[in-house]
Amino acid sequence: MAMACNKAQCFTCNMEKITYPCKGCSKEFCLNHLTEHQQILNDELNNVTNEYNEFKQSINEQKQNSQNVLLIKQIDQWESNSIEIIQQKAQECRKIVTEYLPTFFNDIEKKFNDLNQQIKEIHQENEFNEIN
Template identity: 25%
Template sequence: MATTTAKKPCAKCSNGSAVTTCDGCQQSFCTRHFVEHRHELSQQMNNISQEHVLIRRDLSKETPKHPFFNRIDTWERESINKIQAAAETARADLRHLLDRTKNDLNLSVEKLTTELNSCQQSDDFTENDLKRWTEQLKELRKNLEIPSAISIVNEDDIESSIRLIRVYDKQQKQQVTQRPFTPVIRPVENRIHNIKDLICINNEKFGEIDGKANLSE
C-alpha cells in the first residue's frame, strides 16, 4: 500500500504547501513566502552593511572630546590653585620669619657693637672677653647665613589634601594609570611666637624646639 507523506504547513499562510525549510529559523515556507523570507533577510543584511559602513566612517573622524576631559581639566585647575595658595602662604610665612630673625640679629649686633666700642675705648678687656666675643660673632654669622629656627615639615591635614583622580576600564575593572600617587598639599599656618617657632610646608616634622635645628631638604 502506498503511503502519503503529509506536507508541512507554511509558517506564513498556514497552508499545507510548504516546499522548503529555512536552516536559520527552522521554519517551513511555501514558494511565495520563502522568496519573501529571503528578501527580508537580504534587507536586514543591507541594514547591517550600512551600519558597518557608518561605524567605520565615524571611527575615521577625529575623536570628539570626551566629557571626562572637562572633569580632569577642572580637577587640574582646582589642584593648581590649592598648590599655588599653599606655596604663597608658605613664602609669606618664610619671609615673615626671616625678617623677624634678621631684626633679632640686628638687636644682638647693636648690643655687641656698644659693648665692643666701650671696652675697646677704655682698653678694658681680657682673654675671656675676646673668646666670648669671638664665639658670639661666629654664632651671629651662622644664624645670618642659615637661620637655625626655620624648618620645613609636612602637615597631616586630610581636609586640605589633593586627591589624585584615576581612569579605570569599567569592563576589565582595571586601573589605566599603573603607579598611583596621592600628593598631599598642605596650607601653612602662621605660628610665629618667637625666633624658635617653625613654619611647616614639606617633608619632615618638628615640634617647638629649644636650641638649633637644621633646614632639611
C-alpha cells in the first residue's frame, strides 16, 4: 500500500518537508519556519503597536501644549519614514521576483516537456483510455 506524499517545499528553506500554510501570506512553511514566521509577524505587530502608542502620546502632548505645528512636522516625518520603508520592501520584492522567476519558468517548462513526452509515448503505443 503506497503512502500519500504530503510534503511540499518550505518557502523559507526550500526543503521538501511537511508544511503548514500561512493564510495571511498564502505561503507554505515547515514547522520550524512557521514558528519563525509567526515570531516575525508578532515582532512587526509589536512595532506597529509601539509606534501607535508613541504617536498617541505625541498627540496627547500636542493637544496639551497646543503646538500643532510640531505635530504636523512629526506627521510629515512619519510619512517620509513610512514611504522609505515601503520603497525598501518593494525593492526587496523586486529582487526576489527577479531571482526566482527564471527558476519558476524553467520548472514549468520542464514539467510541460515531461508531460508532452508522456503524451507522445501514450499516443505512439496507441494504448490509452479516458483515465490516461
